[in-house]
Amino acid sequence: MSFFSRLYRGDIHWDFVGNRRRWFTLSAALILTSVLALSIRGLNLSVDFVGGTLVELPNPEGVSVGEVRGALTDIGFEGARVQTTGGGEGVRVQTEELDSDQQAVVVAAVAAVTGANPGDASAQSVGPTFGSQIAASALRALIVFLAVVAVFISIRLEWKMALVGLAALGHDVVLTAGVYALVGFEVTPATIIAVLTILGYSLYDTVVVFDKIVENVEERGERHTASAIVNMSMNQVFMRSVNTSLTSLLPIGSLLFVGSFLLGAATLREFALALFVGVTTGTYSSIFLAAPLLAVWKEREEHWQRVRRRMQRKGSEDEFAARILDVVPEAETEGLPVALTGAMPRPPKKRRRRR
Amino acid sequence: MRRRAAWVTLSTTVIVAWGLLIGTQLAGITPKLGLDLQGGFSVLLEAPEGTDRDVLDTAIEIIRSRIEALGGVQEPEISLAGERNIEVQLPGVADPERARKAVGTTGRLTFRPVLSVSPYGVSPLYVEAAAYQQSEEEAAAAQDGPESTTTTTTGESTTTTEETTTTGQTTTTTTVAEAEPIDLTPVLPEGITLCDLERNENGDLVVPLEDQPGCVDPETGFTLSDDPDKEAWYLNPEQDALGRVEAFHLGPALLLGTDLNDAQAGFSSRGGSGGFGVSSSGTGQWAVFLYFSSEGSAKFEAATEELSHYTYGDDRRRFAIVLDGEVVTAPSLASDIPAGQGIGGGSAIITVGGPTNPQQEAHDLAVVLRYGSLPVALQEQSVLSVSATLGSDSLRAGLIAGAGGLALVALVMLLYYRVLGAVNVVGLTVFGSIMLSVYAVLGETQGVSLTLAGVTGIIVAIGITSDSYVVYFERIKEDIHRGRSVRMAIDHAFRRSFRTIITADTVSFFGAVLLYVLAIGSVKGFALALGLATVTDVTVFYFFTRPAVALIARSRFGETGRLSIMGAAGKTPGVAQ
Secondary structure (H helix, E strand, C coil): CCHHHHHHCCCCCCCCCCCHHHHHHHHHHHHHHHHHHHHHCCCEECHHHHCEEEEEEECCCCCCHHHHHHHHHHCCCCCCEEEEEHHHCEEEEEECCCCHHHHHHHHHHHHHHHCCCHHHCEEEEECHHHHHHHHHHHHHHHHHHHHHHHHHHHHHCCHHHHHHHHHHHHHHHHHHHHHHHHHCCEECHHHHHHHHHHHHHHHHHHHHHHHHHHHHHHHHCCCCCHHHHHHHHHHHHHHHHHHHHHHHHHHHHHHHHHHHHCCCCHHHHHHHHHHHHHHHHHHHHHHHHHHHHHHHHHHCCHHHHHHHHHHHHHCCCCCCCHHHHHHCCHHHHCCCCCCCCCCCCCCCCCCCCCC | CCHHHHHHHHHHHHHHHHHHHHHHHHCCCCCEECHHHHCEEEEEEECCCCCCHHHHHHHHHHHHHHHHHHCCCCCCEEEEECCCEEEEEEECCCCHHHHHHHHHCCCCEEEEEEEEEECECCCHHHHHHHHHHHHHHHHHHCCCCHHHHHHHCCHHHHHHHHHCCCHHHHHHHHHHHHHCCCCCHHHCCCCCCECCCCECCCCCECCCHHHCCCCECCCCCCECCCCCCCCEEEECCCCCCCCCECEEEECCCCEEHHHEEEEEEEEECCCCCCEEECCCCCCCEEEEEEEECHHHHHHHHHHHHHHHCCCCCCHHHEEEEEECCEEEECCEECCCCCCCCCCCCCEEEEECCCCCCHHHHHHHHHHHHHHCECCCCCEEEEEEEECHHHHHHHHHHHHHHHHHHHHHHHHHHHHHHCHHHHHHHHHHHHHHHHHHHHHHHHHHHCCCEECHHHHHHHHHHHHHHHHHHHHHHHHHHHHHHCCCCHHHHHHHHHHHHHHHHHHHHHHHHHHHHHHHHHCCCHHHHHHHHHHHHHHHHHHHHHHHHHHHHHHHHHCCCCCCCCCCHHHHCCCCCCCCC
16 A cells, blocks of 8 residues: 555654654754744844834836935935835835825825826825834734633643643744744734734644544553653544544635735735745644653653553563653663563553543 | 424524625625725814813814815714713814814914905905995996096995995895806905915816915905915804804904913993903903903003094904804994994903803803803824725725635534534524625614724624634534434534523623723624624524534434434444544
């Protein structure tokens, strides 16, 4: 049977926990890159946060950024940031905050160069204090959200899962911010919202995975090691996670594509990039990061240590734990006879029905 | 689910969803587009901390009337946002700059001496011109030279004519106005011009009014462009106790709003005559207490001294307070102020003699004096103007992105889940119909508009909605792998996955509510779309997906063939077990 048809049937037996070092290294590298990008390049904050005036005009003449900048320098707006949008169809000029008269002057100057009708100008002007207000309200929303979710997971599952889930979340947010710093896309209020959406998405994904783990622990917590149960749960939810991500990513990708190549769709792009990166890392982190982290943490609990010792005393093979024991650090495996067969997990024969 | 019940539920859902869409379209109810999709202007204003709710409401009313005065705005939306922010949204406004000025400025307040008054709402300048024209005609009839007419057009004579006018004369002037516009040019004082009201093809003035300071409307004889240094003709639109609407000829401003430090409504012991006076203790009637700056104090004293030379009852003893081209009030100097003596000391009162609600009247006047027209100084927090072309480009981009996203999701679901994928595709059309109809109805009844952020929210929701299908279909596959029959599997899988979906959507829904409550502006639109989508998702899942899958399981697509549910689970003959 080919790899894809096995995948299609959900007939997979991958050792997620055993290969955790690979994933942890990858994540560490990604986080390092993001932090570096953030500290070196920084985020490109929109006028909504830093205050200022943003003028957008069509560019029928197709003039270059330099020409527009020259025209602005001539009328005394030297510090203006000029960009083209929608593949050269439009021009964006960002300056410090202007009143309506100054704004009219800028619009007229730019329109004269690009050959656009000044009436087609779109403009946004934001006072400096308002930006901090938006940022503050976003931060407040974030904190409330995280607190509520942490409590929710602690009640529904357990506090260790809440902590691990939040760690995975932090990972996603840092990576998303890192991508923004690298690509240089503007961070707008829309981006903040997208990030908030990601938080919900990423957490929900993690909850689904953890929910399955809890279900499996109830069913066979006495007979298998924590790592084995986590591994088995991961294999069960893997296809659901992949498919969900795929169906979410397709429309977002469509937004991103259209937003990048069509005029007037900057908002679409701002939403879409954050969502795209966030959904991808969210899926990745809940499967490859949160679950193995939880497994490692769980292995240290007394209950799971006892299960492991008992299984070794009996000399029985833990078919699910097989691979996992390999990579448990020396300190933890010391003195334990290693019982390995290398067998892959397979569905247990007896099953308790859940009502 | 039983076959019959499944059929009934399924067809009801589909008919209701599609019917709603067709119905709203036929009724001409389409989603109301936000100004970022149709072009327009929006501004977020902030009042100082601790501003009263009532004051904000007053400000909103004033802004609304100013916008209406602008004209050409379809549906201005002026609302309270947060605790002390006012959001003004003007979809489709043609001249955002003028709108921006109209919304934010506090208005220009001037104190002008009254030169003459016409009690019937007709500009004294017009009355003068009419009189001039009449005398010209008489002179022409008498074969007389035009020199003699100069004397008849002096301020004195017009004032007296008007004091004694009867209704009869007003009707004559009106009829003259209807017959043929009167030429105001001969009676214009020096320095005053007629406004050039010529418009270009866009409907904009060729010469903006700001560039013609002090100019007068050639038809009505009222000043259109305020210049404090020139004479002006203004109306007080409020009817007085006798039902008259006074029109004023005013001298150049003697004081500006900036000369006033404060104005408070209060109770004063002064009674009787009313008008401008000095405060004394005790109780009497409602009044507004004025407090001038040191500079304003001197100006006010000089101005009132000049007024005091006229006898009480003469209109020239009155002092008009003008705001944004309207006389707010024109009280006379009190009768007990002797000739040649101004009101000094930097403070004065205006007693209010309104018959109906003097307290309210005093309060309103104090507010106008204090803040110009707006009851608070509002600060622009963010201004956004979107051109109509950018708006339609955005709408187009949103629609393309949405259609593309839908097509891609449909394709993947069909390939992956075969016949179940078809359920997803039809389900998405049901979902889309419901969302569009809900937005159309909300736009019609609640004024909710669909913004670009909302469109994005809906597109994102396509993916989230598909998650419900994925969860359900994966469950079905899992159950089939465990050896259940297709029918057993779909029922069992439904119960399990419905619980998961409810949990998922509850989390998303509360996330959306949280966003909606905490966020400002475009974020709200996104949150609304997301919240609506989650509710719709659960509805569609229960009333569409469930019966649809149940019916398919009973059809020939249930168990046989690669396209069937069994096939989607990878259990078709020909596929290795």
